[in-house]
Amino acid sequence: MRDALGRVQRVLLLGGTSEIGLAIVRALDLVPGAEVILAGRDPRMLAAAASTLRRDRPNLRTAVEPFEAAATEEHGALMDRVFARADVDLVLPAFGVLGDQARAEREPAYAVEVLRVNLLGQASVLLEAARRLRAQRHGTLVVLSSIAGVRARRANFVYGASKAGVDALGTGLAAALHGTGVRVLVVRPGFVIGRMTTGMPPAPMSVHPDDVAAAVIRALRRGEEVVWVPPMLRVVAAAFRVAPQVVWRRLPR
Amino acid sequence: MPAGRPAVLRGWGRTSPSPAWLTTPASAEAVAAAITGPAPRGLLARGLGRSYGDAAQNAGGLVLAPFCLAPPSLDVAGRTVTAGGGESVDRLLRLLLPHGLTLPVLPGTRFLTMAGAVAADVHGKNHSGDGSIGRWVRELVLLDGCGELRRLSATEDSDAFWATVGGMGLTGVILSVTVRLLAVVTSRLRVLRRRVGDFDAAVEALGEPNPHRYAVAWLDCLADGPALGRGVVEWADHASPEELPPAERAQPLRYRPRRPPPAPPASTGLLRPQLLRAANAARFRRTPAEQSTLVGFPSYFHQLDALGSWSRLYGPAGLVQYQFLVPDGAERLLRGAVEALRSRAVPPYLVVLKRHGAGTPAPLSFPAPGWSLAIDVPAGAPGLAPVLDHLDEQVAAAGGRIYLAKDSRLRPDVVPAMYPELPRWRTVRDRLDPDRRFRSDLDRRIGLSG
Numbered sequence: 001m002r003d004a005l006g007r008v009q010r011v012l013l014l015g016g017t018s019e020i021g022l023a024i025v026r027a028l029d030l031v032p033g034a035e036v037i038l039a040g041r042d043p044r045m046l047a048a049a050a051s052t053l054r055r056d057r058p059n060l061r062t063a064v065e066p067f068e069a070a071a072t073e074e075h076g077a078l079m080d081r082v083f084a085r086a087d088v089d090l091v092l093p094a095f096g097v098l099g100d101q102a103r104a105e106r107e108p109a110y111a112v113e114v115l116r117v118n119l120l121g122q123a124s125v126l127l128e129a130a131r132r133l134r135a136q137r138h139g140t141l142v143v144l145s146s147i148a149g150v151r152a153r154r155a156n157f158v159y160g161a162s163k164a165g166v167d168a169l170g171t172g173l174a175a176a177l178h179g180t181g182v183r184v185l186v187v188r189p190g191f192v193i194g195r196m197t198t199g200m201p202p203a204p205m206s207v208h209p210d211d212v213a214a215a216v217i218r219a220l221r222r223g224e225e226v227v228w229v230p231p232m233l234r235v236v237a238a239a240f241r242v243a244p245q246v247v248w249r250r251l252p253r
Numbered sequence: 254m255p256a257g258r259p260a261v262l263r264g265w266g267r268t269s270p271s272p273a274w275l276t277t278p279a280s281a282e283a284v285a286a287a288i289t290g291p292a293p294r295g296l297l298a299r300g301l302g303r304s305y306g307d308a309a310q311n312a313g314g315l316v317l318a319p320f321c322l323a324p325p326s327l328d329v330a331g332r333t334v335t336a337g338g339g340e341s342v343d344r345l346l347r348l349l350l351p352h353g354l355t356l357p358v359l360p361g362t363r364f365l366t367m368a369g370a371v372a373a374d375v376h377g378k379n380h381s382g383d384g385s386i387g388r389w390v391r392e393l394v395l396l397d398g399c400g401e402l403r404r405l406s407a408t409e410d411s412d413a414f415w416a417t418v419g420g421m422g423l424t425g426v427i428l429s430v431t432v433r434l435l436a437v438v439t440s441r442l443r444v445l446r447r448r449v450g451d452f453d454a455a456v457e458a459l460g461e462p463n464p465h466r467y468a469v470a471w472l473d474c475l476a477d478g479p480a481l482g483r484g485v486v487e488w489a490d491h492a493s494p495e496e497l498p499p500a501e502r503a504q505p506l507r508y509r510p511r512r513p514p515p516a517p518p519a520s521t522g523l524l525r526p527q528l529l530r531a532a533n534a535a536r537f538r539r540t541p542a543e544q545s546t547l548v549g550f551p552s553y554f555h556q557l558d559a560l561g562s563w564s565r566l567y568g569p570a571g572l573v574q575y576q577f578l579v580p581d582g583a584e585r586l587l588r589g590a591v592e593a594l595r596s597r598a599v600p601p602y603l604v605v606l607k608r609h610g611a612g613t614p615a616p617l618s619f620p621a622p623g624w625s626l627a628i629d630v631p632a633g634a635p636g637l638a639p640v641l642d643h644l645d646e647q648v649a650a651a652g653g654r655i656y657l658a659k660d661s662r663l664r665p666d667v668v669p670a671m672y673p674e675l676p677r678w679r680t681v682r683d684r685l686d687p688d689r690r691f692r693s694d695l696d697r698r699i700g701l702s703g
Contacts, residue, residue: 001269001307001312001694001697001698002269003269003661003662003663003664003698004266004268004269004306004307004571004573004632004661004662005268005573005632005637005638005662007638007662009664009665009698029638031664032642032664032666033664033665033666059666086697087312087697135293135294135313136294136312136313137271137272137273137294137312137313137314138271138272138312138313179272180272181261181270181271181272181312181313
């Protein structure tokens, strides 16, 4: 249960080695002795991430759960296990692959796999979590969208399509869960400098995972439903939406 | 989905609201049906919502609104009254005082239910001599987690009795309470007030042996430097008819409490440290060094009720009341707590100091020999969480505890140290409610049930 000072006790991070995900968890207002559950594919890396979290917060309890984004048929059982032990205060699905756009266009089956993780995996997790949070009548769902979902660009429209889908799921769930005591925060970061974007030249207004985390914490404290990181991105996105296609399709990235 | 109307419930501090389904049962059978019927998130009986935190809420579950299955039954000669769990102390006092009777234990508000009073094992300004309400309860009628009726007392299934006293509603629904009463001859109190210049002077004054029944100290903890904790110590006794002015002797037991004014619109957020500091200073200067005065029943016992929903003044973020008890010998923590808050720029708007005597055998009961300090602070004050966490540890290390009826931010880790009888309570709770039908947000947050 969240306490009167806004601190949470039990957090589920799906994509337990995600840089942004872990940055957000590190920045959260946690009750001493809170539990963070890291769900992901690689047990060794999850254990390493867990012990790094515990190093900074000695009272933190951590647990590890196997989770495969594309294996949507298993998500329900995972959620049942996690929610059965105690209420969950915050669910953060922080997984996705950038994918290779060129390959996606050459091999549609590969594009489908990217979408299976980024869109279907997210849809499954978001809906499973939403259902259980709704039954609790309390909790927070943090949805990691992206500027890439605002308007698909030629350079990464497969990734863009998945983020557009996640964004719609997030805003749709925010509406659906309104009044149930469950809060949804849709996070729309710009280019995030990190593992996923290694080797790519940073775009204008790029941010670091810790910037995203700080913005998320601020938005959670204020009870906001949408947060752009950086805030100016909202204006940029508005411009993106109205840019004529003849200009848009020529964007180099 | 449980039956009932959707409602968002929260405590007096106006923090951590949670939605539930609220229903008002019309019979004991209806309550038993609610207990044994489908309820995936459990159920909980709620009183008048005077606990400050999340003790009377059950997110996503069923909550029973206050109900009475019978009017109160008063035995004047035997000095007892049997009241439904949902009966308010306010209504009960209106019934009792004309007969020269009162509840021997009165907490700071009269707008609480009898069941709530028992579930929180409330205490008043006379704990040193008279103990908490649990000491005066002759019998409880409880519907347990299996929907079974149980008559509990200190001699009949005393484990279950003492687990229910202070049990925060987690052992069952209290259908009725039979309580022993105190005889009074007037509805006034003779109050002795003494102004004290600082915290240590207040502790010294309250620590003096004294012949009075009631004692409390109101402290100004917004004052700076050596004036920190200056305030007013009050001792009081029920007045005798000779003490009343001639005009009032005709109706010595007259009791007409005023209805509280309507609540301020929405959450007004009028409180500011500067405002309160000035108000406190003015009140301190206005109070004579020594004063003996006659005060009416409501003015003495239920001063805060006169302000209605005063917690709204704290604004949308609400307030936190940090009320803790420390045993004799740990008095330094009283002043230390206030200083810790001030050092982090957290303004303690209202600070009340009380002396305590022997407690009851109830495992989760708050009062025990020593001192309690209740501090009201705005919930939105930056940096509040770590200060209070640290204070919790100091309080626990000193053998003290936090009052669960006021708590809204305690963490599970420190609870076993504060309530060493917790394992014993859990055993009895599991006997009375083996399927954990009774749940509350407080229970989920601090892990009372384990």
